[in-house]
Amino acid sequence: MKQAKCIVNKHFKIADIDRRIYGSFIEHMGRAVYTGIYEPEHAMADEQGFRQDVLKAVRDLNVPIVRYPGGNFVSGYDWKDGIGPKTDRPKRLDYAWLAIETNQFGINEFADWVKKAHSEGMIAVNLGTGTPQEAGYLAEYCNVPSGTYWSDKRREHGYEQPHCFQVWCLGNEMDGSWQTGGLSAEDYAKKARETAKILKWVDPSVELVACGSSSKEMATFPDWDRTVLETCYPYIDYISLHRYYEYEGNTANFLAAFYDLDNLIHTLKATADYVKAKHRSDKVMMLSLDEWNVWYIKHMDIKRWQWAPAIAEDVYSLMDALVVGGLLTTIVNNADRVKMACLAQLVNALAPIHTAVDGGVLKHTTYYPFQQVSRYARGGVFKSMLLCDDIDTPKYGRVPGLATLSTFDEVNRTFAFFVLNTNLDDEVELVLQLEQFGDLQMLEQQVLMGDELLAVNSFDAPEQVIPRAKMVSGEIGQEFTITLAKASWTMIRFEQV
Numbered sequence: 390m391k392q393a394k395c396i397v398n399k400h401f402k403i404a405d406i407d408r409r410i411y412g413s414f415i416e417h418m419g420r421a422v423y424t425g426i427y428e429p430e431h432a433m434a435d436e437q438g439f440r441q442d443v444l445k446a447v448r449d450l451n452v453p454i455v456r457y458p459g460g461n462f463v464s465g466y467d468w469k470d471g472i473g474p475k476t477d478r479p480k481r482l483d484y485a486w487l488a489i490e491t492n493q494f495g496i497n498e499f500a501d502w503v504k505k506a507h508s509e510g511m512i513a514v515n516l517g518t519g520t521p522q523e524a525g526y527l528a529e530y531c532n533v534p535s536g537t538y539w540s541d542k543r544r545e546h547g548y549e550q551p552h553c554f555q556v557w558c559l560g561n562e563m564d565g566s567w568q569t570g571g572l573s574a575e576d577y578a579k580k581a582r583e584t585a586k587i588l589k590w591v592d593p594s595v596e597l598v599a600c601g602s603s604s605k606e607m608a609t610f611p612d613w614d615r616t617v618l619e620t621c622y623p624y625i626d627y628i629s630l631h632r633y634y635e636y637e638g639n640t641a642n643f644l645a646a647f648y649d650l651d652n653l654i655h656t657l658k659a660t661a662d663y664v665k666a667k668h669r670s671d672k673v674m675m676l677s678l679d680e681w682n683v684w685y686i687k688h689m690d691i692k693r694w695q696w697a698p699a700i701a702e703d704v705y706s707l708m709d710a711l712v713v714g715g716l717l718t719t720i721v722n723n724a725d726r727v728k729m730a731c732l733a734q735l736v737n738a739l740a741p742i743h744t745a746v747d748g749g750v751l752k753h754t755t756y757y758p759f760q761q762v763s764r765y766a767r768g769g770v771f772k773s774m775l776l777c778d779d780i781d782t783p784k785y786g787r788v789p790g791l792a793t794l795s796t797f798d799e800v801n802r803t804f805a806f807f808v809l810n811t812n813l814d815d816e817v818e819l820v821l822q823l824e825q826f827g828d829l830q831m832l833e834q835q836v837l838m839g840d841e842l843l844a845v846n847s848f849d850a851p852e853q854v855i856p857r858a859k860m861v862s863g864e865i866g867q868e869f870t871i872t873l874a875k876a877s878w879t880m881i882r883f884e885q886v
């Protein structure tokens with residue numbers, strides 16, 4: 390058995406955690422909306438056609454913010470198609486996913502749905518085929534109380550009160566050749582800046598996210614980010630980053646995704662801080678990791694011009710859930726700069742929640758580590774000083790064999806610890822030394838593990854891969870010794886006594 394030690398001291402707080410780092414994403418993609426969250430013919434649909442079984446699964450996941458309506462979809466989308474009487478709404482070709490968009494679900498339906506999901510919306514505007522002016526009209530429609538053309542239109546449509554969306558994304562992945570109306574960094578930066586000005590004029594309280602690079606593999610990374618920041622710095626509040634991982638045959642590489650994401654975050658922070666210095670600005674640019682997940686993009690099979698096609702319906706394994714756990718440790722450990730993050734996506738399309746048309750809801754393996762972290766990693770995040778063996782990975786070199794996350798919630802006086810053990814053949818005996826938190830009593834320990842890393846959940850075996858409770862002795866103290874199973878994800882919660 391390998392040995393490791395983790396020291397956490399209450400004096401070394403990284404940041405208070407902004408709950409919006411536990412966000413997610415609903416795009417008009419595949420069956421995320423139609424036959425996902427919205428299926429009026431379903432027995433569980435409410436009077437608005439929202440599936441209540443899906444809403445429950447979303448609420449139980451504790452997702453405080455949901456990005457909408459894309460993604461790639463937004464860059465060819467006219468939001469005006471999705472308002473007013475449903476019978477008058479046009480059917481359109483969606484260029485992003487080569488699908489038929491019926492527009493039966495639009496911005497007002499989303500506003501209602503997200504409220505029922507106990508969440509808030511993060512709205513992306515179309516900066517592909519769309520203009521800054523149309524983005525301004527959307528903000529006017531959503532956020533201005535009354536007395537103007539678009540705000541009164543909203544009232545005419547049955548929404549007396551404004552939706553008051555707080556967070557707005559200035560386009561999506563505009564550096565991508567796949568993006569409808571993709572732009573050069575210079576052209577995007579100017580368009581984003583002009584849109585930002587309008588959105589802040591319409592509603593000075595909004596927070597704005599500009600598009601950073603869509604991935605660090607782009608040839609333009611990180612120059613794109615620098616250019617966008619140089620032009621937009623005074624006008625925006627966040628720069629975005631997106632990151633997806635998939636298993637490519639090497640488990641060590643895949644489980645080390647948490648390490649790669651950490652490097653990416655540091656590069657973007659450095660880029661932003663360079664521009665901050667150039668601008669002689671006091672403002673620290675925050676990061677919005679508004680798309681992240683495991684995504685088997687190579688398995689995508691797009692059949693043209695279908696309505697609600699089943700695309701990107703990845704069935705996640707135990708191994709994928711371990712990767713998601715590791716990525717969550719990185720995200721929360723960077724909570725001083727990463728203020729928003731969205732697990733992409735939420736329902737059916739690369740998602741933790743899967744629905745059967747006219748059938749039930751299935752929680753994929755990735756649902757569980759996300760739920761644990763979003764439910765229990767609250768309050769402050771603290772530096773985990775970790776001593777453990779490295780693992781040799783072909784892709785990233787030597788990487789720590791464990792990824793840890795330590796949080797303390799002053800309100801409930803609970804300490805939550807999360808750890809990914811990426812050692813495939815070795816258990817690890819971990820000494821957890823918790824300093825300055827007073828005496829703690831272990832409340833629970835939950836472990837996600839199994840002999841078969843490729844095991845999945847299915848409608849026949851929906852709980853094949855879920856966290857299992859381990860017996861806890863109830864010991865009280867400041868130092869605890871825990872045995873971590875090989876290739877496992879563990880959550881341990883303590884209460885101050």
Ligand code: AHR
Nearest residue numbers: 416460461462561562733
């Ligand atoms: O989340 C799926 C897609 O991934 C989004 O539409 C796009 O922004 C990204 O490339």
